[in-house]
Amino acid sequence: MNYYEHHIGDYAEATAHLSLIEHGIYSQLIRKYYAKERPIAADPEVVQRLVGARTKKERKAVNTILKEFFTLEEDGWHNARCDKEIKLYQEGNGEREQKAAHEKDRMSRHREERARLFAKLRALDITPKWDTPVTQLREMLKDAGNAPAAITDAEQEHTCNAPATRTDTEQEHTCNAPATANHTPDTNTQSPDTIITNTSTKVAVLVKQEQEQPETGTAQQARIGLLCQQLRNIGIDATPQMPTWETLLPHYSDKQIITCATEAARHSRQGQRIHLNYLIPKLEDAVITKTCSTVNQRQPRAENFDKLNYGTSGKL
Template sequence: MNYYEHHIGDYAEATAHLTFVEDAAYSRMIRKYYATEKPLPADVCAVQRLLCARTKKEKEAIVTILNEFFTLEEDGWHNARCDAEIARYREGDVDRENRENNQRERLRRHREERARLFRELKEHDIVPRYDTPSDELRRLHGHYCKPSTLHETAVETTCNAPETFHETAAETLRETLDTAIHNPDTSNQTPIKPPVAPPGSQTNPRALETNPRALGSNPRSTGENPRANGTNPRAIESTSDPKPAVELAVALRKAGLSVNAANPQIIALTEQGVSVETALAAVEEAKKSKSDERIALGYVVKILERWAMDAKRMDVRGADKRDPPDNWWASDAGIDRKGRELGLMPRPMESYADYRVRIHDEIRKRKENVA
């Protein structure tokens, strides 16, 4: 036994009359009893040597404690309390072993599933961070890979799971440590922040809350009701084609940049309609400025932003000037501003995601009334 319960009150009541040396001897004797899970030797001299009793007082204390708290039997000196605790510990060995086996089996399946998800996503040029949660990996896999494979995995990992296993905080910690074998692309100077919004997703509150600063990412909201047909806006899945992000990532990698299609900036560029040709032109511009340095995606994005600002400042005679789009949903401040414009104030304890949905509903209602 590596552990036993020490009831301070019971011990103090039973040993209050002992001297300092006798108390120390008794404490050492029960620790040796639990460690070996067997009685102390029948030979008193052997007990004294086993417990390192050297002085006359220490040896006398051993004899006193044996006579008062132990009973001599054929196989040695027994202590009733220690025997009862050891028997209770051994009764729990079978259940404890079953729990440990179930936990090891669940952990093995968990590792295999994560390894497969990382491998199949990489085949589609998607390289998530090594500590991406399993739910986010499954979502990315369902978006970029074949849904049938994901369904088979769900059946395997749920139907065969041991009934005695329960998720714990320790398992959550192991999830992060176990997936460290999937090394992320460490040369990518623009780290990915999971969860990642799939390209073309509609008004996904989670995606907007994750990285609202990524190039002013536009969820392509049209003001329609996100709750139409009873759909939960947090469960809306993207049905758009992910190929533009993949094609842009492949082209940039061929140009020397270390990126992948799951990068939020790559997704934002494709959502804003930046073509592969324009992005490659920005890469060439970056290489002229930093001919001897490695080009980062962030530097290329800065060039694209500068070009966009230059184009915005151009005043071409006869051109059709239009107001820039109001991406109010992309930030908390924009949501507050839009709500004030509509006279729709936030409710107590209401999240920005729910507040944004109410604003969409109000916009839709007003459009219907006008029509």
């Protein structure tokens, strides 16, 4: 037995008359009894050495405790209370072993499910924290699975026919050429404008959710994962763990972020990767410029026009 119940009231009532030495000896004998789950040895000298009794007073105290609290039988000194507790403990071994086996199996299934959920979320470019509960992982995977991931035929047709940075000949070649190994490779199969068109459907659900109600932690992580995937396609270095999202998401919509990233990618050198932090001042400048341009759009006063130049020409 690794533990036993020590009832303070019962012990105090039974041992109130003992000296300090006798208290120590009795306590040690009980612990030895429970640890071995068998009676104390019958030989008094063995018992004296077992509890470390060295002096004559200590050896006498051992004999006193044995005679008062123990009963000598063929297999050694028995204690009625210890025998009762040991019997109850041994009878419950089977139940404890069964509970331990069930708990081990439950934990094994729990770890396997966590591993599967983490693998599926990482495949969707979503990396949860290591201590995320299983219930939250299930919700994250459910939310990510509900977001539209495919482009419809109408959207594909719109993408192919919309004006882009490539020439009409290149666009027609990309959309209509047969998928064989003989045609010339197109090194610019997806322009920034096409990225915006392809992204519009995927971010529509998240933008609508952002407008209607505050985002939960699960919905926000799903939104970040989807944005990271689109930004990396454009050429922006973005991961879900970046603290930059705490600045971007509350103040800018998905469309603003994708549009700003596309504009930054157009002006960057070919093959250059852009960090997500680079978009923050660009977005701030875009918002300020839009606000100022709206305020400054005023109609000119009539008296400011030159009658000689404008009055007879019909331009006024």
